[in-house]
Amino acid sequence: MTDLTSLGVKDIRDGVAKGDFTAREVAESFNAAVAEAAALNAFIVTTPDHALAAADKVDADRAAGKQLGKMAGVPIGMKDLFATHGVQTTAASHILEGFAPRYESTVSQNLWNAGAGMLGKLNLDQFAMGSSNETSYFGNVSSPWRKAGSNAAMSPGGSSGGSSAAVAARIAPAATGTDTGGSIRQPAAFTGICGIKPTYGRCSRWGVVAFASSLDQAGPMARSVEDCAIMLGAMAGFDPKDATSLDMPVPDWEAALNSDLRGKKVGIPREYRMEGTDQAILDSWEQGKAWLKDAGAEIVDVSLPHTKYALPAYYIVAPAEASSNLARYDGVRYGLRDLPDGVGLQDMYAATRAAGFGDEVKRRILIGTYVLSAGFYDAYYTQAQKVRALVARDFERAFQECDVILAPTTPTASFPLGSMNEDPLTMYLNDVFAVPASLAGLPAMSVPATINADGLPLGLQIVGRPFDEQGVLNAGLAIQQRAGFTARPEKWW
Amino acid sequence: MSVDKATVAKIASLARIRMDDAELERMVPELNGILAWVEQLGEVDVTGIEPMAAVIPGTLRLRDDVVDADPLTGGRKQADVLANAPAAEHGFFGVPKVIE
Numbered sequence: 373m374t375d376l377t378s379l380g381v382k383d384i385r386d387g388v389a390k391g392d393f394t395a396r397e398v399a400e401s402f403n404a405a406v407a408e409a410a411a412l413n414a415f416i417v418t419t420p421d422h423a424l425a426a427a428d429k430v431d432a433d434r435a436a437g438k439q440l441g442k443m444a445g446v447p448i449g450m451k452d453l454f455a456t457h458g459v460q461t462t463a464a465s466h467i468l469e470g471f472a473p474r475y476e477s478t479v480s481q482n483l484w485n486a487g488a489g490m491l492g493k494l495n496l497d498q499f500a501m502g503s504s505n506e507t508s509y510f511g512n513v514s515s516p517w518r519k520a521g522s523n524a525a526m527s528p529g530g531s532s533g534g535s536s537a538a539v540a541a542r543i544a545p546a547a548t549g550t551d552t553g554g555s556i557r558q559p560a561a562f563t564g565i566c567g568i569k570p571t572y573g574r575c576s577r578w579g580v581v582a583f584a585s586s587l588d589q590a591g592p593m594a595r596s597v598e599d600c601a602i603m604l605g606a607m608a609g610f611d612p613k614d615a616t617s618l619d620m621p622v623p624d625w626e627a628a629l630n631s632d633l634r635g636k637k638v639g640i641p642r643e644y645r646m647e648g649t650d651q652a653i654l655d656s657w658e659q660g661k662a663w664l665k666d667a668g669a670e671i672v673d674v675s676l677p678h679t680k681y682a683l684p685a686y687y688i689v690a691p692a693e694a695s696s697n698l699a700r701y702d703g704v705r706y707g708l709r710d711l712p713d714g715v716g717l718q719d720m721y722a723a724t725r726a727a728g729f730g731d732e733v734k735r736r737i738l739i740g741t742y743v744l745s746a747g748f749y750d751a752y753y754t755q756a757q758k759v760r761a762l763v764a765r766d767f768e769r770a771f772q773e774c775d776v777i778l779a780p781t782t783p784t785a786s787f788p789l790g791s792m793n794e795d796p797l798t799m800y801l802n803d804v805f806a807v808p809a810s811l812a813g814l815p816a817m818s819v820p821a822t823i824n825a826d827g828l829p830l831g832l833q834i835v836g837r838p839f840d841e842q843g844v845l846n847a848g849l850a851i852q853q854r855a856g857f858t859a860r861p862e863k864w865w
Numbered sequence: 866m867s868v869d870k871a872t873v874a875k876i877a878s879l880a881r882i883r884m885d886d887a888e889l890e891r892m893v894p895e896l897n898g899i900l901a902w903v904e905q906l907g908e909v910d911v912t913g914i915e916p917m918a919a920v921i922p923g924t925l926r927l928r929d930d931v932v933d934a935d936p937l938t939g940g941r942k943q944a945d946v947l948a949n950a951p952a953a954e955h956g957f958f959g960v961p962k963v964i965e
Contacts, residue, residue, distance in 0.1 A: 474945035475937060572920045586919060613938060615925060684903040695880060702881075704958050709951035717963050722883035734882055738873065738892065739899055741880040748866070755906050757916030762909065764917060797898055813920025838921070 376401040377542045381446050381599035384545055385487075388430060388445030395427035395434075395445030399489055402447045405543040406491050411865040414528075414538040416452050416510045417460050418492035423447040426489025433487075442606045444487030449538045449547035452493035453500055454480045454590075455579040459490075463581040464498045464508035467728025468707045477579025478611045479548065479590050486606035491544055494534030498730045499698065500555055500583045503802045504792060505533025507732040512789050515563055516541035516861035520827035523864075524788040529559030535593045536563040540861060546594035546603050550580060552587045553686050554781075554806025557818035560593055561781035561831025564820040564859060566848065567593040568600045571838050572813030573618035575604075576611035584693035585616075587686075587810050597819060597848040601625040604841065620839065628842055631850040634668030638847065639774030643679035644805060649783045652824040657780050660821060660832045660851060664778060667850035674770040674777065678762045682808040685763065687800060688743050688756035689811070694733075695740025701728060735796060764812040771837050776847045779805050781818040781831035805833060815841045819848045820857040829859065866904070867897045 376398050379387065388395045403420040430445045455461050455473035462468040480490075498507040504527040505513040515528035515537055528537040532549035536559035539547050549556035551569035560567030568591045575590040582588060592603035605625050611617040640661065645654070661671050703709035703724030710723040729737070743752035770777065782802055792799050809816040815838070818831040832851055836844035868876070873892050877884045884892070933939030943956060952959035 471949050474942075474948050612926070612928060613935065616919065616921070616923070618921065619926075678909065681906055681909055684906050687899065688903055688906070699881075703951060704960055705946075706949035707951070711961060715961065717961055718881070719883075720961055721881040722878075725881055726883035729882065734884075735892065735895060735899075737880050737882065738876050738896060741876050742868065742872075742896070742900075745876070745879065751866070751907075752903065754916050755909075755911065756903075757918060758911035758914045759906050759909050761914050761917035762911070764920065795898065796895060797902055811920075 377405045379545060380595050381443065381546050381602050384446045385444055385602070388434070389440055395430040396424065398445055399423040399427035399447045402491055402544060409541060409543045409865050411514065412516060412537050412541055413511050413513050414495055414534040414541070414543065415449070415492040416462060416464065416495050419459055419490050422459070423489040423491050426484065426487070430487050441485065441487030442602060443483060446487070446545060447489040447491050448483065449492060449494045449535055449544035450480055450490050451496055451532055451535050451548045451550060453496060453550050453581045454548060455581070456480055456490065456493065459493060461493065461581070463500070464496045464510055465728060465730065465733065466509040466708060467701045467725070469509070471707050475579060478576035478613065479580065479607050482609060483606055488606070494538060494547055496534055497531035499581065499694070499733050500531035500550055500552055501694070501732050501736055502530040503554070503558055503799050504789065505530040506789060506793070507730050509730060513537050514789065515786055516865065517563060517786060517828055518861070518864065526786045526828070527562065527789050529562035529786065531555040532559045532593060536560055536565060539563070539565045539593050539595060541865065546592055546599055548590060548607070549593045550588060550590045551810065552583050553690060553810045554803040556591050556593060557781050557806050557816060557831070557833055558803060560818040562786040562829065564829030564857065565593060565595050566597055566600050566817065566819050567591060568604060568817040568841065568844065569810070569815065570604060570608060570841050571618065571815045573616050574608045574841070576609070576614040576617050578611055578613040582697040584690040585697060586693060587690060597845055597852050598626065598629060600817070601629055601845050623842060625842055625845055629849055630846050631667055631853055633664060633847065633850055636669045636776070637672050637774040638664045638669045639672055639674035639770050639777045641674050641676045641679065641770065641777055641779060643676050644779045646783065646804065649780065650785065652785070653780045653783060653830055656821040656830045656832060657778070660778050663851050663854040664847060666854060672774050674773055676766040676770055676808065678759065678766050679808055681759050682763045682811055683800065683804050685756040685759040686807045686811060688752050689760060691736040691740035692744050692753050693740070695737045695744065698733070698737055701725060732796070760811045763808055767812045767814060776843050777835040778847070779833045779835065781805060781833040785824050785826065785828040785830055809835045814838060815844045817844045817848050819851050819855070821851065821855050822857065823859050867900060868893060
């Protein structure tokens with residue numbers, strides 16, 4: 373029998389439906405692979421029983437001749453930012469350790485309704501703040517990839533680093549991610565997998581631990597464009613419980629996949645040609661253009677003049693929203709409480725938050741508190757919101773001249789864990805190509821393009837118009853078909 | 866603009882995060898590095914530009930004015946609400962004495 377852990381979402385779903393194997397066999401294979409892979413530290417908790425129960429239900433439904441869901445029989449990893457009923461949900465922070473929600477997030481519930489099961493809760497950067505998965509209270513995640521000839525542990529990217537590591541290592545066929553400023557696309561690029569952040573509002577934020585509410589958006593991470601299309605279809609949908617949820621029908625992205633790009637225009641933003649970008653990344657970008665041209669598209673130059681200001685604007689807007697969102701962790705209603713002897717309420721708050729939050733989270737709360745404080749609000753926060761409007765307007769204008777935009781996902785390949793800790797700013801710069809689409813709320817995807825001289829994956833990014841996930845997926849598929857990316861990490865764990 | 870140790874202490878107090886001297890000292894250059902970098906936003910001409918708060922312009926929906934319209938977020942959830950509280954007492958959230 374084929375090694376079931378080598379299969380992706382589509383092959384598992386179709387194989388279960390046809391009766392080539394049972395959902396239980398699939399769940400058992402992945403549960404075993406997860407149990408073997410503790411060295412990656414991809415999961416904070418594993419939930420093999422959840423995966424088996426979901427699989428048994430799919431097998432029973434199939435035996436009873438019932439219609440099976442879009443994700444029937446597919447066990448997935450759930451980023452530990454989604455509230456899961458009765459299963460610890462931490463956002464990788466000590467302050468939520470032991471928190472067992474009494475409700476289920478809309479996105480995870482949608483996936484269970486579609487027949488998926490849960491292998492476990494995936495590690496991430498604490499409160500999704502980080503680009504290397506080194507800020508988790510539960511330890512760093514190791515990428516399954518290593519540089520050729522080296523045993524140094526590499527970063528799986530972040531914040532969805534447990535998700536990217538698990539999918540790349542084939543201990544999960546797919547995983548959920550969330551993207552606030554690149555947290556799906558950058559880890560996908562670092563680990564040679566696909567990931568799409570849909571238009572802001574496509575996936576409900578209800579039950580997702582909030583970081584920066586005007587930016588946070590969930591999306592799938594998987595090893596093919598088709599698998600992303602299937603899983604996004606299961607995750608998305610209008611939710612009255614999220615005030616910013618898009619009240620629009622969810623298209624059948626999987627059915628409409630089409631890599632024939634004749635008549636389509638692909639924009640190349642000239643401002644993305646930045647200093648400090650690896651030559652291999654620039655080469656892969658050129659290759660990407662050639663692939664899309666081969667698929668029938670016309671390549672056009674476009675300009676996004678405010679690109680260089682997107683990242684600094686993001687590092688005001690996101691921490692400002694975070695400082696407000698994270699005010700809820702007070703040691704009263706849930707999570708950690710640190711109550712030193714004889715102190716009052718205010719000191720309990722301060723002690724609890726000091727003990728519960730990690731350094732990067734504290735840093736961002738302080739920045740956010742500062743830029744929102746009296747006297748600085750207009751100079752920092754209002755100015756950043758205006759620059760955000762200009763970044764969005766740049767895209768609007770560019771999309772009058774093209775249908776999708778092609779750019780690198782990251783300026784470099786993955787780096788060794790611990791190598792970027794000197795200065796928080798150098799880490800922030802890794803999201804320079806990812807953040808503009810987040811600020812504008814646009815659908816954007818990373819697809820693997822090639823591997824560099826060190827044997828590490830590089831990704832290409834496609835950004836689309838609002839609501840045009842289909843255009844993004846189609847261009848991604850055209851790249852996937854031509855890139856022929858089959859490299860996979862050698863098993864060392 | 867840049868911050869000194871006293872300013873960081875003030876911000877930390879506003880954010881209700883206890884920080885000792887060593888932590889405050891460490892935060893000063895880190896925050897100043899970030900603030901100096903975001904300063905470049907001042908170069909951008911934003912004349913006539915409205916600050917953007919939401920990417921998808923939309924009107925806030927009102928739900929039907931019905932009790933427990935969605936049972937998941939409706940009432941009678943006391944046990945669920947208190948289930949994760951570090952110190953639930955007599956059906957309430959317990960906190961240290963507030964009035965001196």
